[in-house]
Amino acid sequence: MNNKLNRLSLAVAIAAAAFASQAHAGGYQINEQSVSGQGYGHAGRGSNVNDATIVFGNPAGMSFLDRAQVTAGGTYLHVNSDIDNASATRNGQPIDGSSDGDMVPGTLVPFAFYAHPVNERLAFGFGVYAPFGSKTDYEDGFIGRNLGNYTELRVMSAQPTVSYRFNEQWSVGAGITYNRVDGELHRQVPNSANPATDLDSRIEGDDDGWGYNLGVIFQPVPETTLGLTYRSKVDYTLTGDFRAQTTSDLPADVLGPDPIPAGTELSHRDARLDLTTPETVNFSITQEMTDRLKLMAGASWTRWSRFDEILVTDPSGDEITFEEQDYSNAWAYSVGGEYQLNPQLALRAGVTLDFTPTSDEFRSARIPSDDRRIFSVGAGWSPTDDLTLDLAYSYLTERSTRVDQERRDAEGQITSTYTADYKNEAHGFGAQLTYRF
Numbered sequence: 001m002n003n004k005l006n007r008l009s010l011a012v013a014i015a016a017a018a019f020a021s022q023a024h025a026g027g028y029q030i031n032e033q034s035v036s037g038q039g040y041g042h043a044g045r046g047s048n049v050n051d052a053t054i055v056f057g058n059p060a061g062m063s064f065l066d067r068a069q070v071t072a073g074g075t076y077l078h079v080n081s082d083i084d085n086a087s088a089t090r091n092g093q094p095i096d097g098s099s100d101g102d103m104v105p106g107t108l109v110p111f112a113f114y115a116h117p118v119n120e121r122l123a124f125g126f127g128v129y130a131p132f133g134s135k136t137d138y139e140d141g142f143i144g145r146n147l148g149n150y151t152e153l154r155v156m157s158a159q160p161t162v163s164y165r166f167n168e169q170w171s172v173g174a175g176i177t178y179n180r181v182d183g184e185l186h187r188q189v190p191n192s193a194n195p196a197t198d199l200d201s202r203i204e205g206d207d208d209g210w211g212y213n214l215g216v217i218f219q220p221v222p223e224t225t226l227g228l229t230y231r232s233k234v235d236y237t238l239t240g241d242f243r244a245q246t247t248s249d250l251p252a253d254v255l256g257p258d259p260i261p262a263g264t265e266l267s268h269r270d271a272r273l274d275l276t277t278p279e280t281v282n283f284s285i286t287q288e289m290t291d292r293l294k295l296m297a298g299a300s301w302t303r304w305s306r307f308d309e310i311l312v313t314d315p316s317g318d319e320i321t322f323e324e325q326d327y328s329n330a331w332a333y334s335v336g337g338e339y340q341l342n343p344q345l346a347l348r349a350g351v352t353l354d355f356t357p358t359s360d361e362f363r364s365a366r367i368p369s370d371d372r373r374i375f376s377v378g379a380g381w382s383p384t385d386d387l388t389l390d391l392a393y394s395y396l397t398e399r400s401t402r403v404d405q406e407r408r409d410a411e412g413q414i415t416s417t418y419t420a421d422y423k424n425e426a427h428g429f430g431a432q433l434t435y436r437f
Helices: 002-027 035-039 059-064
Strands: 069-090 107-117 122-129 133-137 150-165 170-190 198-221 224-231 234-246 265-277 280-288 293-302 309-313 319-324 330-342 345-354 372-384 387-398 401-408 414-436
Touching (some): 035 345, 035 387, 059 198, 265 309
Antiparallel strands (some): 069 414, 107 122, 150 170, 198 224, 198 234, 224 280, 309 319, 401 414
16 A cells, blocks of 8 residues: 555656646746846847847847947746635545635846857857746645645756857857756645545756757848747756655554654655757847837747657656646737937837647646736836946736646546636836946
8 A cells, every 4th residue: 555655646746747847838938038128028039139138039139239248137026816716626525725826926037148249240148047937835725735735946047159140131140058957846645545634745856958049130121120039949857856745643554553643754766757848939020110219029939739748757767657738839929119218218118918838628726827918118228338227017917717627546536626717917027237348
């Protein structure tokens, strides 16, 4: 009985880790790598060259900078969630719990970039930023705790980059990315040996992976700039440290002849799963309407259809669990503008539509997200030619969505369910500083 219980707990916890990692990358893919770009909704991510954040937006754009510069900043994200009509079962019986909805702590997403034009054609750059990341921390006693009560994922990337400008119209760029992943997930696993109790299962894992990005900029006329970028997939093999322990005292004969006190560790072992974050293509256009006004538009496509299943194995390669994903390729669209009010002050605004890759059938309590609309405003203030301070604010609202989730054991029996209606919104406050040498 003990071995069977440990194996089940491991399968559930590792599967949750795989699903949450991929859902974070789709449902909460971070776009906060530029506050100047945030102001116009990242509509001109690959075509509007403002500062060193173009190292991320489109490496080809570094060749359009007139001198070396460093840009550093961050965006603080504050998320609000409203949860209604929540219910859950454990081993076929309804369970009690709360659904406060205050499950996403405020988070600062930092970045830093450096770009150095060597001459009129060649430029080098480097960036450190967070492409993916999220954290959900439900309250103690959360009614959906059997499906996930704590999730934290952190991805940091370092990117050396080079670009070359062939002539007044064409420029290309390329970068290599080193990506580091750290994750921690908790959930309460239904105890099949004692239906009235749970096991506290936790997994921590990390890995690193390499990727690359490519960019092209084309200016058919000086007033029109077209940008196209490609960010590669990144392969990870996440190795995890899994632990499961009792959350309450277990009497004798439940798992053995002796009583087991709360907090007793029942399992501690290694496990692994292979993850691939998908490739992304972004196209944008910047059009100078007048000497003061620029309009921008952009579209991004992510190949989330790679994720049709999750396969978790033990260190020997034997299958532990299998889950269908049914992800779809996702699009995001944005429009924005920038108005140079005077030589010192630029005003910005933009709107973004971001469509989720997840399906209704597999939406999770860890990432209960849906299609989004994002409204942004911003400003850039340059007190001198060498220094620019950028500020931006974004309001994100998601379509109301429903989580209808269940878990099954190795024999296909339902062990836990969770259903609830979610309405999510977020506020993003960004600031960055650029200094030119």
